[in-house]
Amino acid sequence: MIEVPKTAIELAKRFEGFHRVPKADPGRAHPYICPAGYWTIGYGHLCAPTHPPITENEAEVYLAHDLQTALAATLRYCPVLATESEGRLAAIVDFTFNLGAGRLQTSTLRRRINQRDWAAVATELRRWIYGGGKVLPGLVARRKAECALLVVS
Numbered sequence: 001m002i003e004v005p006k007t008a009i010e011l012a013k014r015f016e017g018f019h020r021v022p023k024a025d026p027g028r029a030h031p032y033i034c035p036a037g038y039w040t041i042g043y044g045h046l047c048a049p050t051h052p053p054i055t056e057n058e059a060e061v062y063l064a065h066d067l068q069t070a071l072a073a074t075l076r077y078c079p080v081l082a083t084e085s086e087g088r089l090a091a092i093v094d095f096t097f098n099l100g101a102g103r104l105q106t107s108t109l110r111r112r113i114n115q116r117d118w119a120a121v122a123t124e125l126r127r128w129i130y131g132g133g134k135v136l137p138g139l140v141a142r143r144k145a146e147c148a149l150l151v152v153s
Contacts (some may be wrong), residue, residue: 002082004071012094012097019041031048035131042058043062090149098139125146
């Protein structure tokens, strides 16, 4: 069984961040609306607006589960990644975690991955930078980091 690449965990933590909202309760995260307009808690875990506050440890449990789900979907839709580098797998697992399996399933990105056309994969990744109808600098940076992992050393 393939495990979630450590790099995917690091990417998700780096770009999602553990949002301690409100600042008056710094040890826990409360639900907030992310830039794309979804209720979120911890490290990018989708939730109801009434979700109780969570600790960073609880957020890491959610993240591990969410990334496992993203890994399973990534391998289901892009089976070639099972034999590719860990960096390539991590990049696409992070993408799937960030935007959802449905977006990967119906995308040109998926087709390019399964064709192993890594230059085209990078081009496709760089198109996924919108949230709430506008370019989000955080997504631009995230896609750049994912693209950097596509290069096999």
